[in-house]
Amino acid sequence: MKKNDFxxxxxxxxxxxxxxxxxxxxxxxxxLINDGVEQGLTEDEAIEKFGLVEDIAARIKExxxxxxxxxMTKKTWxxxxxxxxxxxxxVHTIRIKAECxxxxxxxxxxxxxxxxxxxxxxxxxxxxxxxxxVLTFEHSINKFxxxxxxxxxxxxxxxxxxxxVDFDGEITLxxxxxxxxxKDMNHLKSLRMESSNSSLTAENLTSLSxxxxxxxxxxxxxxxxxxTLDATTSNARIGADGCxxxxxxxxxxxxxxxxxxxxxxxxxELVSSNGAIKGTISGDMxxxxxxxxxxNASNNLPNMDYPDEDKTLKVKTSNAKIDIKFVR
Amino acid sequence: xxxxxxxGVLDVCVLSVLKKGPSYGYEINGKISECxxxxxxxxxxxxKRLEASDCLTTYQQEHNGRMRRYYSITEAGIAKxxxxxxxxxxxxxxxxxVEKNSAEVTRNEKE
Numbered sequence: 401m402k403k404n405d406f407x408x409x410x411x412x413x414x415x416x417x418x419x420x421x422x423x424x425x426x427x428x429x430x431x432l433i434n435d436g437v438e439q440g441l442t443e444d445e446a447i448e449k450f451g452l453v454e455d456i457a458a459r460i461k462e463x464x465x466x467x468x469x470x471x472m473t474k475k476t477w478x479x480x481x482x483x484x485x486x487x488x489x490x491v492h493t494i495r496i497k498a499e500c501x502x503x504x505x506x507x508x509x510x511x512x513x514x515x516x517x518x519x520x521x522x523x524x525x526x527x528x529x530x531x532x533x534v535l536t537f538e539h540s541i542n543k544f545x546x547x548x549x550x551x552x553x554x555x556x557x558x559x560x561x562x563x564x565v566d567f568d569g570e571i572t573l574x575x576x577x578x579x580x581x582x583k584d585m586n587h588l589k590s591l592r593m594e595s596s597n598s599s600l601t602a603e604n605l606t607s608l609s610x611x612x613x614x615x616x617x618x619x620x621x622x623x624x625x626x627x628t629l630d631a632t633t634s635n636a637r638i639g640a641d642g643c644x645x646x647x648x649x650x651x652x653x654x655x656x657x658x659x660x661x662x663x664x665x666x667x668x669e670l671v672s673s674n675g676a677i678k679g680t681i682s683g684d685m686x687x688x689x690x691x692x693x694x695x696n697a698s699n700n701l702p703n704m705d706y707p708d709e710d711k712t713l714k715v716k717t718s719n720a721k722i723d724i725k726f727v728r
Numbered sequence: 729x730x731x732x733x734x735x736g737v738l739d740v741c742v743l744s745v746l747k748k749g750p751s752y753g754y755e756i757n758g759k760i761s762e763c764x765x766x767x768x769x770x771x772x773x774x775x776k777r778l779e780a781s782d783c784l785t786t787y788q789q790e791h792n793g794r795m796r797r798y799y800s801i802t803e804a805g806i807a808k809x810x811x812x813x814x815x816x817x818x819x820x821x822x823x824x825x826v827e828k829n830s831a832e833v834t835r836n837e838k839e
Contacts, residue, residue, distance in 0.1 A: 425772065428753060431796055432768050435754035438792070449768060456769045463773040 413457035485528040486514040491535040492569035498539040502558035505582040516560040669714040678723040685726040746801035
């Protein structure tokens with residue numbers, strides 16, 4: 401057995417212990433393996449001397465109460481393998497908060513909302529509650545895994561949220577280091593999607609307000625309708641096609657391109673720096689008051705401001721091209 | 729050796745190794761193995777137990793570009809070794825008593 405396999409197994413077997421204690425134990429075994437290897441053993445031989453992981457864990461747990469800093473009963477990591485968390489009644493607000501795990505939202509023919517996810521024993525912590533029409537699903541990963549084993553054993557199982565087709569409330573989806581996707585819902589009041597270091601995709605949605613926020617993650621928007629659309633990232637591309645908003649569309653990035661196709665709104669604001677802004681807007685250029693600016697690159701937009709124009713278009717970047725066309 | 733008895737003496741074995749100077753897991757285990765069979769997984773709870781009862785303290789020190797934990801004996805640890813050694817006279821007495829009685833029985837049987 402290799403060092404990481406052994407340590408992963410050991411952590412799993414000791415998971416109800418305090419995190420500090422788990423760290424100390426793994427530190428102890430890591431050191432012994434290193435010392436063993438230094439003395440000429442192979443990793444396998446060094447690990448073999450320890451005996452079975454189950455026995456090691458049993459012995460430590462037997463003694464644990466005597467030297468533990470914390471009360472081990474306080475920890476209640478999810479151990480049941482429940483995989484669907486279903487709302488008991490109608491909900492108007494859905495809040496999903498996850499760590500390092502993708503989130504997918506899709507409509508279903510069911511009358512109630514539900515969250516599908518199989519927690520990994522000793523690794524995921526889930527809290528699911530429903531209160532006054534607010535469904536909250538919170539997921540976190542045992543900090544030990546985040547510190548030590550990021551990239552190992554993190555399988556790409558998404559949290560899937562199924563929502564009744566006629567759902568007309570608010571949805572908030574927040575995760576980190578993993579993508580978020582929401583598709584095919586037509587009556588939303590608001591949709592908020594957030595991640596870091598990973599992409600957000602919103603497709604075929606009607607929502608009064610839609611907000612996407614990432615850092616280092618791409619933002620993809622396809623066929624969105626509603627009143628306002630707000631998308632912010634940095635160091636990544638923003639792409640939108642077929643998005644029509646009554647009030648406003650605001651895209652902000654830095655170091656990323658903004659590419660649009662057939663978008664329309666009363667107020668459009670596209671801001672980047674170091675990223676090109678290009679594509680098409682549906683409508684007549686003459687309806688817009690236009691403010692555009694770049695530096696060190698070409699800009700095909702004029703700067704026009706007449707009192708009778710009730711629509712505005714602001715486009716701003718630097719060190720990159722602006723190339724926007726109006727199509728009917 | 730009986731497990732309970734072994735448990736009792738292992739603590740003192742570890743402390744006696746540390747009395748000669750601070751040491752680390754791999755080395756402690758190696759030294760104790762000269763006298764009594766012990767696995768590294770048995771050693772960990774002993775070290776934790778001794779630390780919890782203030783018989784030893786620990787510190788980390790760099791070794792070959794990584795950190796190694798050293799264990800160092802305290803006054804309480806030294807006192808514990810002394811207690812054990814002082815107990816020994818008593819144990820010897822019991823041992824001789826057991827030995828004598830047992831030998832007498834064997835002799836009587838032979839006669």
